[in-house]
Amino acid sequence: MTPSHRRRQSRRLPLAAVVCGALVALGAWLIGWWIVPLAALLATMIWWERENIAMEVMWGAVGGWFVLLLIDSLHGRTWALARAAGGVVFLPWGLLFPVTLLFAAGLAWSMATVTQLVWARIEMKSRNRE
Amino acid sequence: MKLGKFKIRIKHGSTIGAAVLLLLLLSLGAFPVGRAPALGAFLDPAHGVWALARNAELPNDASDVVPTLGSTVEVRYDRRGVPHIFATKEDDAYRALGYVVARDRLFQLWLQTMAASGRLTEIAGPRALPIDREMRRLAIPWSAERKLALIDSTPETALLARAYADGVNAYIDHMSRDELPLEFRLLGMKSVPRWEPINSLLLFNRMGWTLAYIVPELDRALAASRVGPVAAASLFPENSPIQEPILPNGRRAPRFDFARLAPAGAADSVGSQTLIAALDDFAPASTAAAASGRDEPRIFASNNWAVAPRRSANGDALLAGDPHLELSLPSIWYEAQLVVPGQLDVYGVTIPGLPGITLGFNRDIAWTFTNTGADVLDFYMEKVDLDLHPTKYFVDGAWRPLEQRIERYRGPHGEVLAVDTLYFTHRGPLRQENGQWLSMRWTVLEPSNEIEGFRLAARAHDVDEFQRSMGKYFRSPAQNMLVADRHGAIALRSTGRFPIRPGGGSGFTIRDGTTSASDWRNYLPVEFAPQARDPDQGYLASANQQPIDPRMANYWFGGLYETWRAMRINQLLRADSAMTVDKMRRFQTDPGSAFADLYVPYFLNAAQRAAAHPVADVDNAKLAEATRLLAEWDRRYTKDNKRAVLFDIAYAELVNRTWDELLAPGTSPGGVARRVVTPSSEVLAELLADSTSDWWDDRRTPRRETRDDILAASLVAALDTARARYGDPSKRGWTWSRVRHVNIWHPLRLPSLSALDLPIQGGRATLNPSSGAGIFGASWRMVVDLSSNELKAWGTYPGGESGNPASSRYKNYLQDWLDGNLEPLVTPRWIPELSAKETSSRLTLRARE
Numbered sequence: 001m002t003p004s005h006r007r008r009q010s011r012r013l014p015l016a017a018v019v020c021g022a023l024v025a026l027g028a029w030l031i032g033w034w035i036v037p038l039a040a041l042l043a044t045m046i047w048w049e050r051e052n053i054a055m056e057v058m059w060g061a062v063g064g065w066f067v068l069l070l071i072d073s074l075h076g077r078t079w080a081l082a083r084a085a086g087g088v089v090f091l092p093w094g095l096l097f098p099v100t101l102l103f104a105a106g107l108a109w110s111m112a113t114v115t116q117l118v119w120a121r122i123e124m125k126s127r128n129r130e
Numbered sequence: 131m132k133l134g135k136f137k138i139r140i141k142h143g144s145t146i147g148a149a150v151l152l153l154l155l156l157s158l159g160a161f162p163v164g165r166a167p168a169l170g171a172f173l174d175p176a177h178g179v180w181a182l183a184r185n186a187e188l189p190n191d192a193s194d195v196v197p198t199l200g201s202t203v204e205v206r207y208d209r210r211g212v213p214h215i216f217a218t219k220e221d222d223a224y225r226a227l228g229y230v231v232a233r234d235r236l237f238q239l240w241l242q243t244m245a246a247s248g249r250l251t252e253i254a255g256p257r258a259l260p261i262d263r264e265m266r267r268l269a270i271p272w273s274a275e276r277k278l279a280l281i282d283s284t285p286e287t288a289l290l291a292r293a294y295a296d297g298v299n300a301y302i303d304h305m306s307r308d309e310l311p312l313e314f315r316l317l318g319m320k321s322v323p324r325w326e327p328i329n330s331l332l333l334f335n336r337m338g339w340t341l342a343y344i345v346p347e348l349d350r351a352l353a354a355s356r357v358g359p360v361a362a363a364s365l366f367p368e369n370s371p372i373q374e375p376i377l378p379n380g381r382r383a384p385r386f387d388f389a390r391l392a393p394a395g396a397a398d399s400v401g402s403q404t405l406i407a408a409l410d411d412f413a414p415a416s417t418a419a420a421a422s423g424r425d426e427p428r429i430f431a432s433n434n435w436a437v438a439p440r441r442s443a444n445g446d447a448l449l450a451g452d453p454h455l456e457l458s459l460p461s462i463w464y465e466a467q468l469v470v471p472g473q474l475d476v477y478g479v480t481i482p483g484l485p486g487i488t489l490g491f492n493r494d495i496a497w498t499f500t501n502t503g504a505d506v507l508d509f510y511m512e513k514v515d516l517d518l519h520p521t522k523y524f525v526d527g528a529w530r531p532l533e534q535r536i537e538r539y540r541g542p543h544g545e546v547l548a549v550d551t552l553y554f555t556h557r558g559p560l561r562q563e564n565g566q567w568l569s570m571r572w573t574v575l576e577p578s579n580e581i582e583g584f585r586l587a588a589r590a591h592d593v594d595e596f597q598r599s600m601g602k603y604f605r606s607p608a609q610n611m612l613v614a615d616r617h618g619a620i621a622l623r624s625t626g627r628f629p630i631r632p633g634g635g636s637g638f639t640i641r642d643g644t645t646s647a648s649d650w651r652n653y654l655p656v657e658f659a660p661q662a663r664d665p666d667q668g669y670l671a672s673a674n675q676q677p678i679d680p681r682m683a684n685y686w687f688g689g690l691y692e693t694w695r696a697m698r699i700n701q702l703l704r705a706d707s708a709m710t711v712d713k714m715r716r717f718q719t720d721p722g723s724a725f726a727d728l729y730v731p732y733f734l735n736a737a738q739r740a741a742a743h744p745v746a747d748v749d750n751a752k753l754a755e756a757t758r759l760l761a762e763w764d765r766r767y768t769k770d771n772k773r774a775v776l777f778d779i780a781y782a783e784l785v786n787r788t789w790d791e792l793l794a795p796g797t798s799p800g801g802v803a804r805r806v807v808t809p810s811s812e813v814l815a816e817l818l819a820d821s822t823s824d825w826w827d828d829r830r831t832p833r834r835e836t837r838d839d840i841l842a843a844s845l846v847a848a849l850d851t852a853r854a855r856y857g858d859p860s861k862r863g864w865t866w867s868r869v870r871h872v873n874i875w876h877p878l879r880l881p882s883l884s885a886l887d888l889p890i891q892g893g894r895a896t897l898n899p900s901s902g903a904g905i906f907g908a909s910w911r912m913v914v915d916l917s918s919n920e921l922k923a924w925g926t927y928p929g930g931e932s933g934n935p936a937s938s939r940y941k942n943y944l945q946d947w948l949d950g951n952l953e954p955l956v957t958p959r960w961i962p963e964l965s966a967k968e969t970s971s972r973l974t975l976r977a978r979e
Contacts, residue, residue: 028176033159037152054148068175077186081936085179085312087882089166100173100180107155113148 016047017060020108024064036061036104040111048119054112061108062101069100167316179315181308186936188971196225196300196975198293205230205973206964208956211931211939213973214467216961221293223468224485226975228297228325231464235482235933236305236322237313238460239298241877242483243329246336247271251539253317256547259539266537267552269559270339273575274331280577281331287582291327294485298325300975311933313878330581333483338574340455341501342607344690347509347638348409352807355402356792358395362402365391365809368636369680371816372693374700376610376622376672378665379679382704384697388819394791405640407564409509431692431906432500433718433897434612435671435699436620438664443708447916449614450714451489451498452908454899457874459884459941461929463488463910467957468588476588477923477957479910486584489910491923494591494616496914499609500672502624504689506573506608508631508650510557510643514567523555523567524644532560557649569643571650573627578605593619593663600625601656610672616916622670623661624677628654636688669703671696673897693812694895697724711924714913717897719950721766725811725895726777732818733780734761736841747831748842756780756849759859767893769867774893775856776864780848781811781894787840788814790828811895866893872904872948874928883935885928888948898950913952924952 020043027035040057047053072078079094086096159170172178188207196203203217203226213230217223232239244250248265250258265271281287302322314322346366353362374384434451442448455462463479468487478490489498514520515529522529533554539547553560557571583603590596592615600611601623608626629650631637641648660677662670675696701724702717703709737757744750756776763773785808792805817825821837828835835843856863867889876883890907892898898908912925928947932939946953958964 028174032177033170033174037156065175069180072175072180072183075184075187077936077938078180078183080938080940081180081183081186084882084935085182088312088316088880089169089172096173096179100175103155103159103169103173106151107159110148110152110155113145114152117145 014056014059016043016050016053016056017063019043019046020057020060021063021067024061024104024108025067028064028068036065036107037111039064040108041115044112044115045119048116048123053116054109057112058105058109061104065101065104069097162318167318172315177307179312182312182934183936185309186932186934187938188973191972191974193974193976194229194300194304195978196229196297197977198296199225199975199977201977203975204961205975206958206961206969207971207973208964208968209970210465210953210956211942211970212465212467212956213931214469214956214958214964216469218470220470220473221289223470223474224290224293225297225300227466227468227480227485228294228299229301229975230297230466230973231480231482232298232301232325234931234939235460235464236302237311238877238933239325239329239483240322241313242333242336243325246274246329246332248537248539251541251547253542255541259548262539263548263550265336265339266539266550267559267561268339268343268570268572269552269554269575270335271332272535272552272554272559274328274335276575276577277331277334277579278328281327281579281581284579284582286585287579288327290485290585291330291581294330295325295327312883312935316878330484333481334580335574337481338607340607342504342506342572342574344503344505345409345507346505346688346690347405347640349807350638351402351405351409353792353809354398355406356394356397356795356806358398359402360392361394362398363392363638365813366807367813368638368688370676370691370693370812372697372812373679374675374693374696375679375682376624376670376675376677376696377660377662377679377682378667378670379682384693384700385679386816386819388816390820391813391817391823391825393824404564404566409563409568431674431695431899433671433673433695433699433908434498434500434610434622435669435703435714435717436612436614436622437669437703437709438620439618441668441703441707441709443710444915444917446918447614447616447618447620448709448711448714448913449496449498449612449620449916450718450911450913451500451612452718452898452911453489453499453501454907455909456905457872457907457909457928459874459876459929460933461909461927463927463929465925465927465931465955469958469960471960474589475957475959477955478912479925479927484581484584486581487588488584489912490588491912491914491921492588492590493921495593495596495613496912496916496921496923497587497596497611497613498912499611500674502608502610502626502677502689503674503691504608504624504626504628505637506606506627506629506689508571508629508637509640510555510569510571510648511640512555512560512567512569512643514560517562517567519551520553520560520567523560523569525556526644526646530556555643557643567643568640571629573606573608573629573653576605576627578627579603580605591615592617593621597621597623597625610677612670612672614914614916616918616921618916618918619664620670621661621663622672623656624659625656626659628659630654638688667704668707669709671699671703673699691812692810692895694723694725695897695899698722698895698897711913711915711922715911715924715952716950718908718911718913719891719898721768721771721891721893721896721898723765723767723893723896726763726765728815729781729784729818730760730763730765730777732837733757733777733841733845736838737845739838740842745839745842748839748846752846752849753842756845759849760845767866767870767891767896769865769889769891771866772859772864774866775869776848776852776859778869778894779851780845783844783847783851784841785814787828787844788817788825790830791825866891870900870904872900872907872928874944875905885941885944888944890948891950908947911947911952921957923955923957925955926952 023039082094082096200219215226248262350366432453436449467477476492478487513524515522535552537550555569557569560569586599596613605627611625612622614620673695676691794804826837871887872890874885894901910927914923926943930939930942
């Protein structure tokens with residue numbers, strides 16, 4: 001990839017992140033946490049050619065869950081919850097917040113990375129056949 | 131890799147890493163690991179644990195359908211989060227009570243039921259098997275089934291129990307998945323089992339186990355196994371050596387019925403060991419652990435008192451109560467008001483799962499309980515036909531068939547972990563222990579209908595009506611029921627079943643089961659139960675002391691008693707004939723101690739005598755310093771006190787050094803001292819009056835100690851210990867608030883859901899008692915002014931109404947409780963009396979959409 005190509009990509013709208021984030025935020029109400037790997041899978045299959053797709057998907061998933069956490073926070077009790085529920089899973093000082101987002105990030109990034117490789121191979125084989 | 135016109139650089143190393151991470155996160159997301167739940171569903175911000183933040187606070191307005199409602203019920207939550215239920219029919223009020231309790235305490239409801247029914251293995255697996263076996267072998271579920279059959283024949287109670295269950299189930303049925311309490315999520319549960327009326331009876335029985343599983347036979351047998359039966363009877367007497375009875379005995383001070391303790395004799399190894407082996411397995415796991423020094427003793431103490439109008443500053447009868455139980459978050463209590471115009475207007479605390487207000491008040495009366503501690507449990511040595519699988523037992527020369535019951539203990543996945551066959555005689559459950567077949571009779575297991583008692587008591591208009599209702603229906607666990615009314619009457623009666631044993635005998639012996647002559651003759655008629663009404667002294671008080679002065683009683687009332695708090699509250703009430711609500715509030719956390727008042731002078735006098743006649747083993751300089759420090763103590767357990775700690779340790783040292791005769795066999799001199807059992811502090815006080823008793827001699831040392839030697843040595847040892855633990859006496863380390871803490875645990879023992887290490891005013895045997903691990907204490911405090919115009923009440927408990935740890939109502943009462951403050955309780959007669967400012971949330975329950 002040339003520097004100009006890279007610049008062009010960086011200026012491009014992070015569409016994959018936006019779509020993935022929206023999918024995660026909306027789909028979570030239907031199928032819970034499984035939406036994160038599913039959205040990462042779908043977004044990567046669509047935009048597999050983008051070099052930073054794994055990172056985009058990751059930020060999208062984090063953004064999606066962050067929006068949901070913001071909705072949860074509207075009632076003002078998330079900090080109390082983070083301390084109480086975090087302690088239950090051995091996480092002190094409200095670390096449940098970052099761990100929640102890290103869980104989504106790791107899940108989305110790893111799913112996207114693996115999907116990109118697998119999907120690229122599938123595409124490569126089908127194009128070679130063509 | 132090249133693909134068409136794109137070049138994608140894929141690092142294989144990072145892809146392998148990503149694949150591993152993906153598998154790991156998917157596994158952690160889908161499956162629980164150890165005690166941690168499956169992280170995916172747990173962390174999901176839409177429906178996972180975070181959703182609890184959205185449901186932490188009550189919505190301004192909500193409505194739901196309770197299909198069996200007769201008419202619409204309105205619920206208003208006040209600013210403290212207490213629900214006020216306004217219904218037009220009594221059963222609808224109890225439906226709504228079930229609903230609001232489930233809304234706030236669903237996990238507690240379920241867990242308590244699982245514990246009472248001996249089904250904890252279904253949550254925790256085989257490690258809960260001993261606790262479950264205890265519940266089932268004590269026949270708690272068996273008895274609940276029998277009680278349910280009785281209730282089914284009582285239309286009003288059956289309706290009420292069913293109504294309550296309907297309310298709980300309406301909430302469970304309509305609850306969204308986001309409202310599923312945190313604890314269920316931790317256990318991997320996605321739904322909650324429905325509530326059955328029998329659950330309420332299981333909880334009553336469990337309360338009976340908590341308060342009335344008292345086995346004085348075991349204490350005596352354990353003592354006899356070390357020092358012989360005569361000394362054991364002396365160490366565990368039938369009557370308290372200090373008499374400050376509940377029923378006024380005409381005295382203005384406690385009476386010390388001190389006698390010489392019988393000297394230690396030869397260990398009664400055969401008889402006692404048989405008894406111990408037989409009874410030890412019957413005793414609750416926690417009691418057995420405490421007896422052997424392995425664990426914290428259970429302290430179920432309580433206070434209540436009332437003053438007549440002539441002894442109050444405003445001319446009203448005043449009543450106060452604070453039951454002491456094992457504290458928990460969420461609390462054992464739930465506060466609520468139920469209003470049905472013309473029928474019911476009651477406010478107080480209920481135990482989640484029980485359809486009724488347990489302690490509280492209505493427009494005319496207020497009531498509160500303390501535990502009687504009576505011995506209402508006996509054992510019988512039985513003869514059976516077959517030792518391996520008995521089918522009959524022998525009574526009065528004939529064989530009678532045994533009732534059998536198969537108990538299956540299941541694991542979390544429904545697998546059978548164990549199967550027990552339980553046998554029952556006409557007396558109760560039968561078990562084989564150490565080759566002996568023992569049956570048990572226990573009032574808690576006998577058919578009864580306490581729910582009806584509470585239902586009628588809530589509607590009572592005066593002291594007489596309350597006592598009639600409770601006298602007719604309340605059977606166990608027997609309680610000292612204090613009640614006062616707006617007409618100025620105050621009354622107290624020990625209410626419940628008290629067995630009349632053959633020959634008026636005590637419950638200290640195991641009786642011959644082969645003859646019906648050993649059976650209980652009857653129960654004490656309620657008119658003969660210890661009781662007092664409007665006494666000349668102008669007040670009544672109970673604090674788990676012996677109910678009747680044995681010089682007045684014609685009926686033996688044996689059990690476990692504690693006298694120190696009774697001495698203190700009587701001292702305070704006698705000294706003040708212009709009582710106010712605020713004084714009564716302060717009494718509930720009074721830092722004074724009758725216990726310290728008796729013991730400290732003994733320590734100081736012994737130290738003075740030891741200084742005059744130095745003892746070889748005691749460092750005189752240290753003794754002088756310890757004496758000076760103890761003399762500085764004002765005998766009050768205030769938070770800022772710096773000397774209470776010395777006394778507390780000195781007392782523990784004194785106990786250890788005095789009762790060396792009761793050490794378990796094989797305890798090495800340098801090892802951790804384990805007593806088989808420890809006599810009460812009242813008995814030790816009795817011994818203090820006998821300076822030359824043989825009991826003072828520490829048999830582990832070559833010389834012969836006297837009382838003063840032991841007291842002086844204990845004081846010096848306490849100074850050493852206190853210095854080692856807390857540093858210099860002048861420094862902050864000795865401050866009581868840094869030493870004595872209360873610990874309020876969540877039932878799952880999760881620290882982040884608990885309130886731990888909270889400094890508290892009070893100590894050993896104060897009116898606000900706290901000792902050991904600090905897990906027991908005042909579970910509810912209430913003061914009521916029974917004005918003839920308008921009854922007013924104040925109260926609080928350590929916790930809050932909600933079981934959701936994210937809620938502001940989870941522990942919003944805690945600080946007030948710690949500070950000894952009470953909140954005014956709001957008691958609207960109907961909805962308009964609760965202003966919008968005082969209303970935090972509204973709930974409408976309808977029969978249909």
